[in-house]
Amino acid sequence: MGLPKIRLTAKKKKTPESEVPAVGPQIRLPKKPYRTHGGIHAENIKNTSNSPSEEMPIPPRVIISMRQHIGAQCEPLVKPGDFVTVGQKIADSQSFVCAPIHSSVSGRVKSVGTILMPNGEEIKAVEIETDGRQVVCEDVKPPHITNPNELYAAVRESGLADLGGEVLPAFVKPNYSAPDYAVDTLIINGAECEPYLTSDRREMLEAPEDIIEGSKLLMDILDIERVIIGVEDSKSEAMAKLHEVISEKELSGKMCVLKLKASYPHGAEKVLVKACTNRIVPMGGIPADVGCMVLNVTSAAFLARYVRTGMPLISKRITVDGSAIAQPKNVTVPIGALISDITEFCGGFKETPRKVVVGGPMMGTALYTLDYPIIKQNNGLIFMSADEVGAIEPTDCIRCGRCVSACPMCLTPVNVQYLVQKRDIRGINDINVKGCMECGCCAYVCPAHRPLVQFLRMAKDLCGN
Amino acid sequence: MDNNKSLRLLVSSSPHIHSGENTTVIMQDVLIALVPAALMAVVYFGWRAVMLTAVCVGTCVVSEYICRRVMRRSQTIGDFSAAVTGVLLAFSLPPTLNPLYAVLGSVFAIVVVKQMFGGIGMNFVNPAIAARVFLLISFPSQMSRWSMPFFYLSNNAGTDVVSTATPLARIASGSVDTSYMDLFIGMRGGCIGETCVLALLLGFGYLLVRRVITPEIPLCFMGTVAVIALLSGQNPMVHLMSGGVMLGSIFMSTDYVTCPVNRAGKIIYGIGCGVVTMTIRIFGVSPEGVSYAILLMNILTPHIETLTLSAPFGKEA
Numbered sequence: 001m002g003l004p005k006i007r008l009t010a011k012k013k014k015t016p017e018s019e020v021p022a023v024g025p026q027i028r029l030p031k032k033p034y035r036t037h038g039g040i041h042a043e044n045i046k047n048t049s050n051s052p053s054e055e056m057p058i059p060p061r062v063i064i065s066m067r068q069h070i071g072a073q074c075e076p077l078v079k080p081g082d083f084v085t086v087g088q089k090i091a092d093s094q095s096f097v098c099a100p101i102h103s104s105v106s107g108r109v110k111s112v113g114t115i116l117m118p119n120g121e122e123i124k125a126v127e128i129e130t131d132g133r134q135v136v137c138e139d140v141k142p143p144h145i146t147n148p149n150e151l152y153a154a155v156r157e158s159g160l161a162d163l164g165g166e167v168l169p170a171f172v173k174p175n176y177s178a179p180d181y182a183v184d185t186l187i188i189n190g191a192e193c194e195p196y197l198t199s200d201r202r203e204m205l206e207a208p209e210d211i212i213e214g215s216k217l218l219m220d221i222l223d224i225e226r227v228i229i230g231v232e233d234s235k236s237e238a239m240a241k242l243h244e245v246i247s248e249k250e251l252s253g254k255m256c257v258l259k260l261k262a263s264y265p266h267g268a269e270k271v272l273v274k275a276c277t278n279r280i281v282p283m284g285g286i287p288a289d290v291g292c293m294v295l296n297v298t299s300a301a302f303l304a305r306y307v308r309t310g311m312p313l314i315s316k317r318i319t320v321d322g323s324a325i326a327q328p329k330n331v332t333v334p335i336g337a338l339i340s341d342i343t344e345f346c347g348g349f350k351e352t353p354r355k356v357v358v359g360g361p362m363m364g365t366a367l368y369t370l371d372y373p374i375i376k377q378n379n380g381l382i383f384m385s386a387d388e389v390g391a392i393e394p395t396d397c398i399r400c401g402r403c404v405s406a407c408p409m410c411l412t413p414v415n416v417q418y419l420v421q422k423r424d425i426r427g428i429n430d431i432n433v434k435g436c437m438e439c440g441c442c443a444y445v446c447p448a449h450r451p452l453v454q455f456l457r458m459a460k461d462l463c464g465n
Numbered sequence: 466m467d468n469n470k471s472l473r474l475l476v477s478s479s480p481h482i483h484s485g486e487n488t489t490v491i492m493q494d495v496l497i498a499l500v501p502a503a504l505m506a507v508v509y510f511g512w513r514a515v516m517l518t519a520v521c522v523g524t525c526v527v528s529e530y531i532c533r534r535v536m537r538r539s540q541t542i543g544d545f546s547a548a549v550t551g552v553l554l555a556f557s558l559p560p561t562l563n564p565l566y567a568v569l570g571s572v573f574a575i576v577v578v579k580q581m582f583g584g585i586g587m588n589f590v591n592p593a594i595a596a597r598v599f600l601l602i603s604f605p606s607q608m609s610r611w612s613m614p615f616f617y618l619s620n621n622a623g624t625d626v627v628s629t630a631t632p633l634a635r636i637a638s639g640s641v642d643t644s645y646m647d648l649f650i651g652m653r654g655g656c657i658g659e660t661c662v663l664a665l666l667l668g669f670g671y672l673l674v675r676r677v678i679t680p681e682i683p684l685c686f687m688g689t690v691a692v693i694a695l696l697s698g699q700n701p702m703v704h705l706m707s708g709g710v711m712l713g714s715i716f717m718s719t720d721y722v723t724c725p726v727n728r729a730g731k732i733i734y735g736i737g738c739g740v741v742t743m744t745i746r747i748f749g750v751s752p753e754g755v756s757y758a759i760l761l762m763n764i765l766t767p768h769i770e771t772l773t774l775s776a777p778f779g780k781e782a
Contacts, residue, residue, distance in 0.1 A: 042482065282776070352472070368474050392483070395585075396586040400726075403551070438479065447490070453739075
């Protein structure tokens with residue numbers, strides 16, 4: 001980005017690069033990533049890079065939350081006492097931004113009640129007592145996909161929730177290519193920039209064929225020109241594997257693996273689109289506005305497997321790490337498995353955890369209890385010891401400006417805190433706080449340990465009302 | 466499972482990891498960067514440099530302590546910011562100044578400029594610069610009695626002070642006789658910490674390596690001074706290496722609290738400092754203008770920041 005534009009009173013209209021898709025006979029594949037603003041170089045702690053995924057044994061009970069991703073809550077389709085099978089649809093919704101939920105186990109529904117989510121929301125949930133037999137539902141059969149509409153329907157039925165930054169039900173994403181949008185680029189997100197997390201890296205190492213197959217499916221059905229797989233340079237092995245598969249399948253004219261600089265948050269949708277295509281997603285817009293579709297590597301691989309087997313999304317690979325857990329590893333767990341059961345599978349604690357984070361350490365949510373079920377959007381579970389947490393009281397802001405240079409969205413978090421304290425809603429609107437994606441870079445670099453993300457969330461709430 | 470029930474987990478907003486930097490480390494880095502200049506000050510101006518620096522630092526820390534106590538606020542002397550102010554103030558005083566003036570300046574810097582406006586992060590001008598200007602206006606003759614380096618070794622120890630004119634004063638009167646080498650290593654009359662360019666540049670390098678400051682402000686400041694000197698037919702090297710340009714541009718104009726946070730703002734601020742400095746040097750009554758330039762630009766900082774607010778990603782400016 002270089003020097004930020006100086007904005008004086010007269011505002012000049014500049015044609016954004018994003019408006020020139022320049023369709024030529026030659027498909028342009030980027031050789032190196034474009035520049036992005038801000039970001040941080042967090043210490044690359046990844047203790048589980050070389051831990052192959054392990055399947056967790058089916059726990060005695062699972063609790064399946066009726067909200068697995070951003071969007072509407074699902075309505076349960078089962079009642080207590082019902083017998084459910086693996087892959088059976090147990091909840092659905094009429095809402096557009098919502099994917100159905102399937103049972104991850106076979107067994108009897110014990111209760112349909114509510115659970116308290118870590119964000120304080122009460123959500124309906126289905127509790128299932130497992131029988132350990134894992135009987136597969138007879139509805140599970142490979143879908144037939146020949147045109148875009150069949151693809152949308154199939155992706156919706158698969159229950160896939162994508163992890164490319166915003167956790168949307170995945171079928172919403174292919175829908176972007178409906179007549180309103182001209183999507184020419186599919187970006188497969190293999191950045192996995194959060195420290196600790198290695199679940200996507202394992203996907204790239206263990207199932208590169210599935211990733212390429214899934215991408216090819218989308219490319220063919222949705223008539224997309226090119227596929228760019230963005231991978232951070234810390235994962236050279238994964239990149240080599242993907243390269244190999246691409247050239248084996250003779251797709252190198254249309255697909256490429258782009259080596260991204262290891263910097264957080266390169267996996268955030270808008271940053272990734274800029275790095276891969278130099279297009280700028282407008283504020284409040286979606287990647288499809290600039291002709292891009294972003295899908296996570298694991299989602300792409302899942303799609304290939306779903307087309308092969310018809311088994312919906314019922315399990316998730318989770319990186320279990322942190323200095324308090326006895327055996328850090330990558331575990332494939334059924335959706336709805338309780339964190340306490342996963343802990344037991346990983347050998348329990350070697351010291352008392354002070355903080356338990358579900359998700360990555362930069363954007364994850366701190367839990368108050370371990371009796372909380374895994375949902376589709378989770379990809380990490382970090383048990384931090386007291387030393388790792390290192391609680392430091394915030395001191396006064398010294399206006400060093402580190403938050404300003406770290407912000408990938410070019411915001412000024414330093415000003416937000418004062419505006420929030422003054423409840424200055426006009427001022428907050430002026431600085432476009434809605435563009436904040438809560439990546440946490442500002443708070444990470446703040447030498448005064450100011451809780452800037454919290455201030456930004458408060459600011460968003462203030463102008464939301 | 467019973468074990469899990471008794472867990473006391475900390476719940477807080479993301480992010481859950483931190484770079485580990487803190488204000489104390491930053492201030493310590495600034496102090497370390499000032500060490501070469503301090504050593505040269507002791508070599509050139511002897512025990513008077515040591516005494517004045519000690520008096521300033523001591524007074525600053527004590528006044529900050531008392532202030533925070535009286536105002537019933539959390540104690541902040543541990544972050545070393547008061548010590549930095551003390552060192553910077555001492556470095557911009559003439560070596561032969563009566564220490565009582567130094568005490569007065571330090572109290573003014575901490576109590577009036579810093580704490581009355583809310584403490585660290587809230588002062589609208591740099592406390593050390595404000596205190597220097599306060600002393601300069603209140604006691605003009607005491608604040609402009611210069612002595613050559615090594616004056617303390619001379620035989621007429623009884624008179625103690627050998628008055629000399631600074632190179633800048635001599636530029637004003639039309640004659641420069643100091644060589645570039647002398648200017649570079651600091652063999653000239655001037656404030657305690659401003660004379661040795663080499664030592665200050667070492668500090669600059671350290672601050673850059675440790676990423677405490679970014680180079681925009683000092684480089685724009687120095688560049689503007691050199692360009693204006695060239696345009697007005699004067700020697701840019703002499704202008705850069707005399708007076709307080711080095712000390713001011715590296716250590717004082719880069720004070721976080723009183724400079725813009727964004728890059729465009731920093732560039733405008735640096736150029737502004739250079740322009741005001743040279744305007745005063747060329748057209749003003751006083752031979753030196755760095756302190757006034759920084760003070761003025763400090764006051765303009767909020768406006769520069771508002772004008773240069775970068776457009777958020779994805780929003781058309």
